[in-house]
Amino acid sequence: MDRLIEFAQANLLLSVAFAGLTVALVYTEIARLFRPFKGVSPAQLTDLINRENALVLDIRGQAEFEKGHIIGARHLLPSQVDPEGKLLAKAKESPVVVVCYAGVSATGVAQKLAKAGFTRVSVLEGGIGAWQQAGLPLAKGKA
Template identity: 75%
Template structure:
């Protein structure tokens, strides 16, 4: 214990960095538990599409979408996602999965849908990059 105390005193900067990173990690994980939506892997998304006819919304730009998208997905820009739209209104109880490039942009849209009362919102973890990384196919062109 004396060696640990001595190390902490001699390396205060390292100890503070370690403490800060630990707090950041804990806060991130707690927020993930209470965010109201979940992350799904490419395999889980495939199961949701096949078993529950999940609505998949691709939030990337039009050009990226046309280069390659998940078969059956619908294209919407994040600013176009309206919980009251005809496309989304019928999916309040059904699975809705949001897809972007790396899974980051979709989180904000997922929060918006959860606040609007959607019950089964998910984000493809790792985005379309994870999908292609898993060796899963993409459709080309417009939906």
């Protein structure tokens, strides 16, 4: 323990950076526990699509969507997501999964949907990249 204290004193900047990163990681994990939506893996998303006809919203840009998207996914830009709109109004009680490139931008849209009363909102963890890494198929072109 004495050596740890000695190291921390000799490397103050490194020690502060380590403490800051630790706090940030703990905060992120605690926030994840209390968010109003959940994360799903590619396998879980496949199950939701096949068993419960989940609505998959791909919020990437149009060009990215056309290069490859999950079969059956609907394309909407984050600014176009309207919880009361024609596409989403019927899905308040159904599973809705938001997909982006890496699973980060989708959280804002999922938060918006959950706040609007959607009860079964999820985000594809790792985004379309995780889907591809799992070796799952993509459709090309417009939906």
